[in-house]
Each structure stands twice: as structure tokens, then as C-alpha cells.
Amino acid sequence: MKDELLFCPLGGSGEIGMNMNLFAYGQPGEHKWIMVDIGVTFADDTLPGIDLIYPDPGFIVDKKENLLGIILTHAHEDHIGAIAHLWPQLKCQIYATPFTAILIKEKFKEKHIDITKYLKIVQLNGTVNLDPFKIEYITLTHSILEPNGLRIETPAGVILHTGDWKIDPEPLIGDKINSNRLQEIGREGVLAMICDSTNVFSIGKAGSELDVRKSMLNIMSSLKKRIIIASFASNVARLETAFYCAEKTGRQISLVGRSMHRIFKAAKQCGYLKDVIDPIDAREAKNISREKIVYLCTGSQGEPMAALMRIANYTHPDVFIEKDDAVIFSSKIIPGNEKKLYKLHNQLVKEGIEVISEENEFVHVSGHPNREDLKEMYEWVKPQCTIPVHGEHRHMIEHVKFANEMKVPNPVQVENGDIVKLYPGKPHVFDKAPSGRLYLDGNISIDEDSQSIKDRKNLSANGYIEATILITPKGNIHKSPLLTFRGIPIDDTDEFIYGLEDVIEETTKSFKLGSKKQEHNLIDALKIACRKFSKEKTGKKPVTNINLVKI
Ligand SMILES: [Zn+2]
Numbered sequence: 406m407k408d409e410l411l412f413c414p415l416g417g418s419g420e421i422g423m424n425m426n427l428f429a430y431g432q433p434g435e436h437k438w439i440m441v442d443i444g445v446t447f448a449d450d451t452l453p454g455i456d457l458i459y460p461d462p463g464f465i466v467d468k469k470e471n472l473l474g475i476i477l478t479h480a481h482e483d484h485i486g487a488i489a490h491l492w493p494q495l496k497c498q499i500y501a502t503p504f505t506a507i508l509i510k511e512k513f514k515e516k517h518i519d520i521t522k523y524l525k526i527v528q529l530n531g532t533v534n535l536d537p538f539k540i541e542y543i544t545l546t547h548s549i550l551e552p553n554g555l556r557i558e559t560p561a562g563v564i565l566h567t568g569d570w571k572i573d574p575e576p577l578i579g580d581k582i583n584s585n586r587l588q589e590i591g592r593e594g595v596l597a598m599i600c601d602s603t604n605v606f607s608i609g610k611a612g613s614e615l616d617v618r619k620s621m622l623n624i625m626s627s628l629k630k631r632i633i634i635a636s637f638a639s640n641v642a643r644l645e646t647a648f649y650c651a652e653k654t655g656r657q658i659s660l661v662g663r664s665m666h667r668i669f670k671a672a673k674q675c676g677y678l679k680d681v682i683d684p685i686d687a688r689e690a691k692n693i694s695r696e697k698i699v700y701l702c703t704g705s706q707g708e709p710m711a712a713l714m715r716i717a718n719y720t721h722p723d724v725f726i727e728k729d730d731a732v733i734f735s736s737k738i739i740p741g742n743e744k745k746l747y748k749l750h751n752q753l754v755k756e757g758i759e760v761i762s763e764e765n766e767f768v769h770v771s772g773h774p775n776r777e778d779l780k781e782m783y784e785w786v787k788p789q790c791t792i793p794v795h796g797e798h799r800h801m802i803e804h805v806k807f808a809n810e811m812k813v814p815n816p817v818q819v820e821n822g823d824i825v826k827l828y829p830g831k832p833h834v835f836d837k838a839p840s841g842r843l844y845l846d847g848n849i850s851i852d853e854d855s856q857s858i859k860d861r862k863n864l865s866a867n868g869y870i871e872a873t874i875l876i877t878p879k880g881n882i883h884k885s886p887l888l889t890f891r892g893i894p895i896d897d898t899d900e901f902i903y904g905l906e907d908v909i910e911e912t913t914k915s916f917k918l919g920s921k922k923q924e925h926n927l928i929d930a931l932k933i934a935c936r937k938f939s940k941e942k943t944g945k946k947p948v949t950n951i952n953l954v955k956i
């Protein structure tokens with residue numbers, strides 16, 4: 406039997422977030438596997454109490470003795486965020502470039518896991534040999550330090566896994582995209598390209614960090630009072646732009662928010678940001694007049710706990726904002742975040758604070774490839790097969806159409822769990838792996854249909870009643886039950902309690918307690934009666950709990 410080459414995304418195909426991709430090579434049943442990226446996605450209001458979501462790794466956990474390693478392309482959370490949560494189930498080597506490795510170490514440190522033995526640092530444009538895979542890191546440009554594509558060589562052919570990228574002619578920090586190597590790889594022949602689909606609907610080019618810097622300097626030169634810039638901490642070129650513009654406009658700069666400090670430190674540690682002015686502590690910045698200071702802070706998406714929200718709410722201990730100051734959102738308005746972001750914009754403009762965002766000024770460029778960038782990549786790489794990933798279904802289907810326009814012989818459309826046979830034969834989806842999502846609930850991983858979430862949704866929508874009923878040693882039911890309720894709209898509390906007591910008394914009358922079965926029947930009858938009563942009185946059918954306590 407011939408060896409085969411497989412690709413299987415467990416996350417990130419059909420969504421933008423929680424990327425997890427698998428490659429396998431070998432005889433059926435004896436495959437060797439590698440994983441590329443292990444990211445998270447963030448929960449919205451529909452999942453009360455959940456912050457993080459990551460792919461269910463069950464399929465690969467079952468084969469972990471054949472998992473040769475986790476290869477990380479870059480340090481965005483949608484590519485590395487799950488590593489410290491899921492690695493304990495996989496216990497394999499991890500490969501990352503220096504900047505990514507520093508952030509990975511922090512994640513493991515928070516979980517009190519010593520990862521030094523397992524974390525292998527790969528130099529930029531370096532290689533990793535994991536027989537039968539030979540992996541070469543290729544420097545690309547994106548919106549973070551050290552974004553890498555991967556050339557994955559196997560006996561069956563070469564795969565180019567792009568990771569996240571765009572073509573930035575002036576990335577400002579870090580190397581330019583290694584287009585020479587990409588063209589060389591194209592000439593040598595590429596069996597399949599696994600490619601970023603995020604901006605497939607956007608025409609033209611994604612644009613350059615240099616253009617943003619020029620525009621930001623222009624804007625900031627005209628601002629007279631306090632300037633607060635919100636952006637993603639991980640975009641170190643943008644961070645450097647804030648420092649550069651502060652210096653050029655004769656201002657000091659102060660970093661606000663934990664991840665700003667974290668990324669600043671990590672970038673410095675890797676030898677970046679050598680020529681920027683020193684930031685000053687926010688406590689010290691309080692003593693500087695408002696036209697002489699720039700704050701660079703977290704919270705560009707209106708996150709409730711981030712620095713910008715606390716500043717806007719006047720709850721930040723060190724940073725103050727007032728009329729005629731300006732807030733620059735140097736970031737994308739991520740779809741889904743509009744509501745909370747516009748609420749924040751409104752809150753600021755109502756106070757007379759100027760809001761500058763990508764809606765009214767040129768203060769942001771995307772880190773993902775627009776159609777012109779994609780076109781160039783296809784011309785360089787000339788893959789035999791394209792598999793669009795890193796997109797919702799609409800992006801990936803459009804990307805397949807785009808690949809057809811680019812005359813790619815075999816574009817393959819996938820979603821999470823699809824197993825593509827890349828070799829032998831024409832690439833096609835031939836099997837399905839179990840896939841799904843896990844939620845981080847507190848510090849426990851739970852399934853999507855877990856009871857804890859159902860319960861919380863139910864509680865938050867309907868409220869809660871608890872009745873504790875005392876039973877005497879002779880099996881008689883004590884007259885006054887103990888009642889607790891939460892989250893129920895009640896006009897007259899006394900009337901509600903008396904009514905509920907009557908209902909309970911009425912229901913218990915017809916029961917004689919002697920056996921467990923009768924107790925269960927009573928509990929069920931009381932639940933129904935209490936919920937019915939509440940529905941009549943308030944329109945709410947609360948979660949109801951009945952305790953029978955023998956005294
Ligand atoms: Zn990214």
C-alpha cells in the first residue's frame with residue numbers, strides 16, 4: 406500500500422479563530438502527525454461566564470504517541486492561545502520562533518508548568534526535522550512580530566502552510582516578506598497551499614504599516630490636548646509608531662494595560678524596539694501637562710476590563726480624560742464588537758472627547774491579505790491544490806472561487822473535521838474526524854452542550870426559586886416552608902410568599918410520605934406547582950429547586 410499525505414483542520418475552518426491544523430504522513434493506520442497552531446476564540450454574550458473557547462483535540466489526543474510536535478506560526482491568540490490548556494493532554498515538543506516562544510513560556514508559567522524541556526526555539530527562516538516531515542519557517546509580514554509561513558516537505562510533496570500574512574512592503578519592524586524564497590519554493594513545486602482567507606472580499610492591497618505611521622503623525626501633530634491611543638498590544642509595529650509619533654510631536658509616552666507592558670518587554674527582550682524613547686510610568690505621567698503626553702493602552706475592542714474602558718469610566722487610578730482630549734482607535738472594528746465599541750465611542754463623544762477611528766481617519770491597516778496580495782502569493786507559489794482556511798464559510802467559498810480564477814488545478818473546500826487526502830491521487834475530502842469546541846468554564850474544560858451553561862442561561866433568563874420543606878419524624882409535613890428566590894420580578898413580595906406557601910401546602914396535602922418514590926413524586930409535583938404559580942403571578946417560569954429535609 407502507498408503512503409498517504411493527509412490534512413485535517415480541527416479549528417479555524419468555518420470561523421476566524423481557534424486555529425488548529427493537522428498533517429499526517431505514512432501508511433494508513435500508522436500515520437505520523439504534526440499539529441500547526443493551537444489557538445482560541447473568545448466567547449460572546451450568548452455564553453454567560455465563558456471567556457475562552459478552543460478546539461476539541463480528542464481526535465489527536467487518541468493518537469498522541471504518533472504526534473511529533475506542535476509547530477507554531479505566530480503569537481496571536483487565535484494561533485497559540487490554547488497551548489497551555491491543551492498541551493497537558495498531548496505532552497509533545499513545541500516549536501516556535503523567539504518572540505512567540507517568550508509569550509508561550511509566560512502562558513505555561515501561569516499554569517505552573519515547566520515547559521523548558523519541550524519548547525524548542527527555531528530561528529527565523531530556520532528548519533525543523535520531524536521525520537518524515539521537514540519543516541522550514543519562512544518569514545512573512547502580518548500584524549505581529551515574527552509571522553511565519555511553513556514549507557512542509559514530505560516524501561509525497563511539499564505543502565506551503567501560509568499561516569496569517571499579508572504583503573507589507575514596509576513592515577517597519579522585523580524583516581520584509583521573504584518573497585525570494587517563496588518564489589523559489591514555487592519553482593520547486595508545491596503540492597498544496599493552505600492559505601489565509603480573512604480578507605478575500607477586500608479588493609486591492611492590505612496596505613503598509615509605514616502608511617499608517619505617516620497618517621498617524623499627521624493626525625497627532627494637529628491634536629492639542631491629551632492623546633490616548635488604543636491598539637492591539639501584539640502589533641509591535643503599531644506600538645513603535647505610537648512611540649515614534651509621540652517623540653516627533655514632543656510628547657512623552659506611557660503604556661497602560663497589562664498586555665502592553667508584557668509585549669513591550671517581550672519585544673525588547675528579542676532585540677526589537679531599540680530606538681524608541683523610554684516610556685514613563687502612568688503615575689509619573691499624571692504630573693505632565695496634557696498636551697505633552699500620549700497614552701498607549703489596551704481595550705481597542707471595548708473590552709470591559711481593559712485599560713481604555715476604565716479610563717472612559719473614570720475608574721482608572723492613574724489616567725484621566727477630559728473634554729478636548731482625543732482617543733485614537735488604531736485598530737480594526739472587529740465584526741461582532743460594533744455594539745460595545747460604539748457604546749464606548751458614544752460615551753466619549755458625549756464628554757466632548759474626540760474619537761478618531763478607521764471610520765473617519767486612516768489609522769489602521771489589516772494584517773491579512775487582500776485580493777491583490779493573494780494574487781501575488783498565487784503567482785509566487787503556483788500550488789497544484791489550494792485549501793482555504795482561516796475564514797468563515799463565506800470567506801472560504803469565495804477563496805475557492807478566487808483560486809479557480811488563479812487557475813489552481815485543485816482547490817478543495819473544507820470545514821473543521823474534514824480529512825483531506827492530498828496524496829496519492831487528486832486531493833479530496835475523504836473522511837471526517839470528530840471535531841467540536843471546548844469551553845473554558847472557570848478553570849474546567851467543558852463540552853458545548855454542557856449542563857453548567859444550560860443552567861446559567863436558564864437562570865439568567867428565568868430566575869430561581871428554592872423551597873425547603875421540613876418533614877417531621879412521623880412523616881408529617883411542617884407547615885411553613887423556607888423560601889428563597891432570585892431574579893424574579895415581584896410586585897408585592899409578601900403576597901408572593903403567602904401565595905407560594907398556600908400552593909405548597911395545597912400540593913403537599915394529597916401526599917403521605919413513606920417511601921423514596923413518594924418523596925420524588927412530591928418533589929416533582931411541587932416543582933410544577935411553584936413554577937405554575939410564578940408564571941401566573943409574574944410571567945416567569947423560574948428554575949425551581951425543592952428540598953425535603955427530615956427533622
Ligand atoms: Zn495572526
Ligand SMILES: [Zn+2]
Pocket residue numbers: 424481483484569795
Ligand atoms: Zn489568525
